Amino acid sequence: MNTTPTEHTIAAWARLLRVHTQWQERVQSALKAAELPPLAWYDVLLELHRKRHGLRQYEIGERMLLPKHNLSRLLDRLEKEALVTRRASPEDGRGNRVLITRSGRRLLQRMWPVYGRVIQECLEQRLTAAEVTTLAKLLDKLQQ
Amino acid sequence: MNTTPTEHTIAAWARLLRVHTQWQERVQSALKAAELPPLAWYDVLLELHRKRHGLRQYEIGERMLLPKHNLSRLLDRLEKEALVTRRASPEDGRGNRVLITRSGRRLLQRMWPVYGRVIQECLEQRLTAAEVTTLAKLLDKLQQ
DNA sequence: TTGTTCTGGTTGCATCTGCAACCAAATGGA
DNA sequence: TCCATTTGGTTGCAGATGCAACCAGAACAA
Known part of the structure; x- marks a missing residue:
C-alpha cells in the first residue's frame, strides 16, 4: 500500500x-436565532422520543458517539430543564434509565422545523434526489 | 416546497x-497516541506552509472557517510552542502576518504520516477510486 | 479635516469538552 | 464463597470554545 493518500482522496x-463545519454552523445559528437550545439536545431527545421505555445512558452514548462523562453532564442540563428524567434502572443497580418528558417532546416539535429547514437548504436543495441517494450510499460504506 | 426533508435526505x-464524528475521533486518537498535537494545529500549519509570505489572521480564519477570537488563541498556543510567529503587518497597522517557523514545518512533517494513514484507513480503503471521485463531486456541490 | 462606521484582533467570562480518578454494582473465575 | 476485573455513571480539574465587550487602525463621508 502506498504511504500517503491520493490527491483525490485528500x-x-x-x-x-468543510461541509460538516458549514452545516454545523448553519444549524447552530438557526437554532440560536430561534432561541432554541443546541443541536445535541435535539439528538438526545430524538433518541429518547423513539423509545417508549427510555434508554440507558450508555445506549444514548453509543448512538450519539458521545463519551459517557460528556453525556452525563449533558443529561444534567436536560434534566435541570425538566426535558428528561433519570430513574434508577430496574435491571442494573448501577445504571439509570432516561425518559423524555412531555415538555421534552414539545421542545422536539419546536426544534424540528428549524432544523429540518436547514437540512433542506444545505442538502436537499443542492442535490437531485438521485444524487442524495448516491451520497447516502457512499456515506453508508464509510460508516463504522 | 415541502415543509420537511425527505427520508432519504435525512x-x-x-x-x-456520523462519518464526520468517527473520522474526527480516529484522527484525534491517532495523533494523541503518537503524542502529537490536535488536528487544528495541523490545519493552521498547513495553510501557512503553502504561503511563503505567511497569512493574515483573518485569512487563516476564512480558510479554516474559524471565528477570529478562536483563531487568536489558537495562534497564541502555536506561538508559545514556537511553531509560528506573528509580526506586525506592513500593509495594515491593525493586523499581523503569521509565518510558520522551521520547527513548525518539522512538526507538519511528523504529523502528516499519522494523519494520512487515518485518511487511508477511513476513506481510501473503503471506497474504490471511482467512488471517491463521485463523493468528492457531490461534496463539492454542497460547499459554500 | 473631522467625525462616523467598519474591520482586525484581543480579552474576560461563562459554558463545554476531555481526561483521569473515583465509586458502586455486576461479572467471572478459582 | 471470595477476590479480581469489568462496567455504568459521576466528579474535579484543566484546556478549548462561544459570546460580548473592547481597542486601535482603516475607510469613508461631509
Whole structure:
C-alpha cells in the first residue's frame, strides 16, 4: 500500500470536513436565532422520543458517539430543564434509565422545523434526489 | 416546497454527521497516541506552509472557517510552542502576518504520516477510486 | 479635516469538552 | 464463597470554545 493518500482522496476528505463545519454552523445559528437550545439536545431527545421505555445512558452514548462523562453532564442540563428524567434502572443497580418528558417532546416539535429547514437548504436543495441517494450510499460504506 | 426533508435526505444528512464524528475521533486518537498535537494545529500549519509570505489572521480564519477570537488563541498556543510567529503587518497597522517557523514545518512533517494513514484507513480503503471521485463531486456541490 | 462606521484582533467570562480518578454494582473465575 | 476485573455513571480539574465587550487602525463621508 502506498504511504500517503491520493490527491483525490485528500480532496474528498477535506470537502467532507468543510461541509460538516458549514452545516454545523448553519444549524447552530438557526437554532440560536430561534432561541432554541443546541443541536445535541435535539439528538438526545430524538433518541429518547423513539423509545417508549427510555434508554440507558450508555445506549444514548453509543448512538450519539458521545463519551459517557460528556453525556452525563449533558443529561444534567436536560434534566435541570425538566426535558428528561433519570430513574434508577430496574435491571442494573448501577445504571439509570432516561425518559423524555412531555415538555421534552414539545421542545422536539419546536426544534424540528428549524432544523429540518436547514437540512433542506444545505442538502436537499443542492442535490437531485438521485444524487442524495448516491451520497447516502457512499456515506453508508464509510460508516463504522 | 415541502415543509420537511425527505427520508432519504435525512438519512444522508445523519450519515455525514456520523462519518464526520468517527473520522474526527480516529484522527484525534491517532495523533494523541503518537503524542502529537490536535488536528487544528495541523490545519493552521498547513495553510501557512503553502504561503511563503505567511497569512493574515483573518485569512487563516476564512480558510479554516474559524471565528477570529478562536483563531487568536489558537495562534497564541502555536506561538508559545514556537511553531509560528506573528509580526506586525506592513500593509495594515491593525493586523499581523503569521509565518510558520522551521520547527513548525518539522512538526507538519511528523504529523502528516499519522494523519494520512487515518485518511487511508477511513476513506481510501473503503471506497474504490471511482467512488471517491463521485463523493468528492457531490461534496463539492454542497460547499459554500 | 473631522467625525462616523467598519474591520482586525484581543480579552474576560461563562459554558463545554476531555481526561483521569473515583465509586458502586455486576461479572467471572478459582 | 471470595477476590479480581469489568462496567455504568459521576466528579474535579484543566484546556478549548462561544459570546460580548473592547481597542486601535482603516475607510469613508461631509
